[in-house]
Amino acid sequence: MYKGTLKQILLITDGCSNSGEDPIAMAALAREYGITVNVIGVMDRDVIDDRGMKEIEGIAMSGGGVSQVVYAKQLSQTVQMVTRKAMTQTLQGVINKELQQILGPNSSMEELPPEKRGEVMEVVDELGETVSLEILILVDTSASMKTKLPTVKEALFDLSLSLNARIGHNSYGVFVFPGKRQEVEKVLDWTPKLESLSTIFPKLTTGGITPTGPAIQEAISHFKNNSGIRSKVAYDEQYMEESGL
DSSP states (O other): OOOSEEEEEEEEESSOOOSSSOHHHHHHHHHHTTEEEEEEEEESSSOOOHHHHHHHHHHHHHTTOOEEEEEGGGHHHHHHHHHHHHHHHHHHHHHHHHHHHHHOTTOOGGGSOHHHHHHHHHHHHHHHHHSEEEEEEEEEOBGGGGGGHHHHHHHHHHHHHHHTTSSSOEEEEEEEESOSSSSSEEEEEEESOOTTHHHHGGGOOOBSOOOHHHHHHHHHTTOTTOHHHHHHHHHHHHHHHHHTO
16 A cells, blocks of 8 residues: 655646746656646636646646646636646556556556456545645746735635545645745745635735746755755755756
8 A cells, every 4th residue: 555645736827937947847857756746827817828838738747747727716626626636647657656566567557457447446546535645836926916816825725625624644835936035935834724825825925027947946845754855956956056057
């Protein structure tokens, strides 16, 4: 039985990055450390252009996660759906690896007889309810997100209510980008509850830039109880500086 912790980055944005590291490369780095990167693009009356759509899809693909573009009024349902879908996807991948170790490198869940596949999916569903889950939420606070922030806050409340019905332990952290004084700012440290967002969100200011890549990079290094990730991130950051990347 899988005993690990599922780690997810949930990125909520409405446009393209325009500052700092390549977010698609940062999402690939997150995936290397076992962190899934999910992206939700939020529209109001406006639309997300082709470049923004490609970036949203590219980040999720590189991060092994799920992407979805929705109107703000659909955000709550979408946040829950994306989080759950990414959990199932990750657990299916874990079980496929275990099957390959047992049955051989060319085996997968899809090749099992229907009744056996059904049994495996029951295990996936059970794990989805019992496994520990860490979600670090990255909220775009660029100027165009100003009117959408109240909807984002409500969507995150609804997410916590939905996930708190699980048996497994949940832990959340929230970063915004850009922050007041720096590109990325932590507004909520790891906690099993998101209620304190009600006091934080009204105080958030919105700005012009969208440093999505730095936000993902910062998120990687803030996953708790994982010194291995932190040391490797520090090494990679030093390498990138020395290489002029």
